[in-house]
Amino acid sequence: MKRLFEPLVIGPVTIKNRIFSSGHDTVMARDGLVTDQLVAYHRARAKGGAGLIVMQVSGVHSSARYTSHVLMATDDSCISGYAKVAAAVHPSGCKLFGQLFHPGREVMESQDGSMPVAWSASAVPNERFRVTPRELDERTIAEIVAGYARAALRLQAGGLDGVEIVASHGYLPAQFLNSSVNQRSDGYGGDIGNRLRFLREVLEAVKGAVGPGMAVGMRISGDELDPAGLVEDDALAACAELDRLGLLDYVSVTVGTSASLSGSDHIVPPMNYPVGYTAAYAAKVKQVVKVPVLVAGRINQPQDAARIIEQGSADACAMTRALICDPEMPSKVIGGRVEEIRACIACNQACIGHFHAGYPISCIQHPETGRELLYGRVQKAVRARTVVVVGGGPAGLKAAAVAAERGHAVTLFEARSRLGGQVRLASALPDREEFGGAIDNLYSEASRSGVIFELRHSVTAAEVRGMAPDAVIVATGAQPRVPVLETVGMPAVSNAWAVISAPGRLKPRGRTVVADWRADWVGIGAARMLAAAGHSVVLAVSGYAPGESLQQYVRDSMVGSLYRQHIEIMPLVRIVGVDEDSVYLQHVLTGEPVILEEAYNLVLAQGSLPVDDLLRELAADESLAVTGVGDCLAPRTVEEAVLEGLKAAWAI
Ligand SMILES: Cc1cc2nc3c(=O)[nH]c(=O)nc-3n(C[C@H](O)[C@H](O)[C@H](O)COP(=O)(O)O)c2cc1C
Numbered sequence: 174m175k176r177l178f179e180p181l182v183i184g185p186v187t188i189k190n191r192i193f194s195s196g197h198d199t200v201m202a203r204d205g206l207v208t209d210q211l212v213a214y215h216r217a218r219a220k221g222g223a224g225l226i227v228m229q230v231s232g233v234h235s236s237a238r239y240t241s242h243v244l245m246a247t248d249d250s251c252i253s254g255y256a257k258v259a260a261a262v263h264p265s266g267c268k269l270f271g272q273l274f275h276p277g278r279e280v281m282e283s284q285d286g287s288m289p290v291a292w293s294a295s296a297v298p299n300e301r302f303r304v305t306p307r308e309l310d311e312r313t314i315a316e317i318v319a320g321y322a323r324a325a326l327r328l329q330a331g332g333l334d335g336v337e338i339v340a341s342h343g344y345l346p347a348q349f350l351n352s353s354v355n356q357r358s359d360g361y362g363g364d365i366g367n368r369l370r371f372l373r374e375v376l377e378a379v380k381g382a383v384g385p386g387m388a389v390g391m392r393i394s395g396d397e398l399d400p401a402g403l404v405e406d407d408a409l410a411a412c413a414e415l416d417r418l419g420l421l422d423y424v425s426v427t428v429g430t431s432a433s434l435s436g437s438d439h440i441v442p443p444m445n446y447p448v449g450y451t452a453a454y455a456a457k458v459k460q461v462v463k464v465p466v467l468v469a470g471r472i473n474q475p476q477d478a479a480r481i482i483e484q485g486s487a488d489a490c491a492m493t494r495a496l497i498c499d500p501e502m503p504s505k506v507i508g509g510r511v512e513e514i515r516a517c518i519a520c521n522q523a524c525i526g527h528f529h530a531g532y533p534i535s536c537i538q539h540p541e542t543g544r545e546l547l548y549g550r551v552q553k554a555v556r557a558r559t560v561v562v563v564g565g566g567p568a569g570l571k572a573a574a575v576a577a578e579r580g581h582a583v584t585l586f587e588a589r590s591r592l593g594g595q596v597r598l599a600s601a602l603p604d605r606e607e608f609g610g611a612i613d614n615l616y617s618e619a620s621r622s623g624v625i626f627e628l629r630h631s632v633t634a635a636e637v638r639g640m641a642p643d644a645v646i647v648a649t650g651a652q653p654r655v656p657v658l659e660t661v662g663m664p665a666v667s668n669a670w671a672v673i674s675a676p677g678r679l680k681p682r683g684r685t686v687v688a689d690w691r692a693d694w695v696g697i698g699a700a701r702m703l704a705a706a707g708h709s710v711v712l713a714v715s716g717y718a719p720g721e722s723l724q725q726y727v728r729d730s731m732v733g734s735l736y737r738q739h740i741e742i743m744p745l746v747r748i749v750g751v752d753e754d755s756v757y758l759q760h761v762l763t764g765e766p767v768i769l770e771e772a773y774n775l776v777l778a779q780g781s782l783p784v785d786d787l788l789r790e791l792a793a794d795e796s797l798a799v800t801g802v803g804d805c806l807a808p809r810t811v812e813e814a815v816l817e818g819l820k821a822a823w824a825i
């Protein structure tokens with residue numbers, strides 16, 4: 174992996190290695206300004222060895238607020254915040270760039286409940302956010318171009334080393350470039366030369382403003398991978414021309430567009446996308462420009478980044494979620510501790526999932542991310558205590574790992590022969606294998622910290638009392654919820670968990686109905702497995718759509734697969750009964766009956782219930798300090814389980 178740690182010259186800036194964090198919105202800004210939490214977040218990644226951090230987008234004009242929490246660089250009050258980030262990352266030898274941004278029509282949310290007028294090259298609506306923009310007049314174009322230059326100067330005044338124009342993902346510069354969106358007949362529309370004019374003017378203004386001391390680059394989608402998106406030939410032509418004009422110090426390549434559902438999935442590709450699949454697009458850009466080419470997209474391990482660089486596809490690799498998940502990843506490589514890397518599993522739950530829900534980003538495997546001010550540095554225990562953890566799923570493993578790291582003597586009891594709890598089941602779902610990495614990572618953290626594991630040991634309350642531990646953490650998880658149903662005869666009713674464990678056991682006959690209450694991975698996954706095993710599947714969901722509770726890009730990939738596998742989707746129904754050849758549902762809005770005939774198999778994906786007997790028994794004993802964590806308190810997801818494990822371990 175030597176190449177990964179060679180310096181790279183980007184215009185006037187030299188970065189110490191080829192691992193960088195690409196611009197990503199953190200939802201840690203407040204009132205458009207940098208916060209102490211944002212500073213701490215970036216400090217952790219710089220300390221961990223990243224060569225370059227590209228800060229999240231900064232709006233360049235009052236019309237650039239695409240979310241209610243975007244950073245803004247529209248007046249000088251922003252400068253001191255940038256300076257704090259620069260002062261936090263520079264001591265580690267990490268360089269800091271910032272993204273200059275205008276979303277054009279890609280306005281995701283309102284500031285106050287009312288939607289503002291969005292602007293674009295032309296009044297062409299987008300598919301994903303259903304925005305019909307207003308065509309920019311030339312005076313406003315000039316104002317926005319000047320806004321880019323003024324914003325660049327503010328980032329420079331804050332001590333940043335470079336700025337990056339966001340021309341990727343269908344944002345404003347890409348809207349001008351894209352002939353499907355740009356239908357202008359003035360000097361900004363028509364042939365590719367005219368469509369490039371906006372971006373060219375922006376780069377000229379920015380370069381002219383900041384001078385030769387600051388790197389100026391551009392992020393672009395090598396292909397927006399959308400029927401109405403910017404096509405590869407135009408993206409390549411734009412890169413070649415801007416490079417020829419000497420306006421770029423680097424090009425950062427990604428794929429996809431914000432404008433459509435399927436196009437946006439590439440912005441933060443979930444685990445069903447191959448590792449580093451975007452490198453092929455970067456390689457094409459490399460053939461048409463002389464400046465360094467950076468690439469991002471599902472590069473979660475240093476070996477993969479090294480391979481991409483060795484192959485000459487790119488000069489540096491964004492490992493953005495890899496660093497969200499493990500800020501120390503580069504240092505671990507340098508220190509020969511590659512096996513200690515907590516690899517990102519591209520689940521999208523707490524990083525982009527939080528962003529889309531409007532919360533500060535974090536990581537399901539590493540909830541310390543986004544909470545650096547609270548949990549940034551492990552605090553060694555003042556007095557080493559004995560800790561018993563019951564349950565080897567994600568909550569128990571995290572609690573055990575952190576408690577042991579803090580210096581406590583920890584024994585973890587697990588009733589089964591394998592650790593992992595429901596995560597093992599989740600990783601058996603189609604295209605979800607990588608999810609199991611969460612358990613591998615937690616197990617290796619816990620073993621390194623010195624946790625003693627007692628597998629196949631279903632510990633009782635009496636045994637726990639007999640051990641007289643200083644603290645007990647109960648993480649006994651959950652079991653499938655079976656709702657009360659009206660049944661007639663001997664209907665074939667099974668549970669999604671059992672189906673996922675052994676999909677071949679259920680014989681196809683007529684229709685197989687999967688009754689999905691939670692609208693998450695389980696119902697979809699079971700439906701897909703059954704369809705693959707020859708069943709004619711109806712996925713009956715209690716909400717508006719399958720996967721409703723999932724992060725959008727994950728949902729899109731999964732729902733797309735339902736369609737490909739010809740699985741019938743029935744929305745807005747709840748399960749009420751079953752007999753030997755029919756399944757009885759009820760419409761959740763009208764209460765009217767919905768009967769599915771010739772349905773010989775019913776599979777229940779109805780969530781789960783806590784397994785909390787031990788917790789109740791131990792909690793009643795006032796001589797013990799007992800904390801419940803994860804699903805045994807209330808069934809939720811791995812994210813809450815791991816976070817509660819962390820909190821419980823810190824409280825000892
Ligand atoms: C929470 C989150 C927010 C993001 N916001 C931005 C953004 O503001 N600008 C941008 O260019 N890319 C954004 N991205 C995309 C990342 O820069 C990067 O391209 C993407 O995560 C894929 O790289 P990875 O597989 O290394 O994570 C975001 C990604 C995440 C996870």
Ligand code: SF4
Pocket residue numbers: 494495497498516517518519520521522523524525535536537538539
């Ligand atoms: S939440 Fe999932 S996708 Fe996001 S950084 Fe963590 S492991 Fe990666």
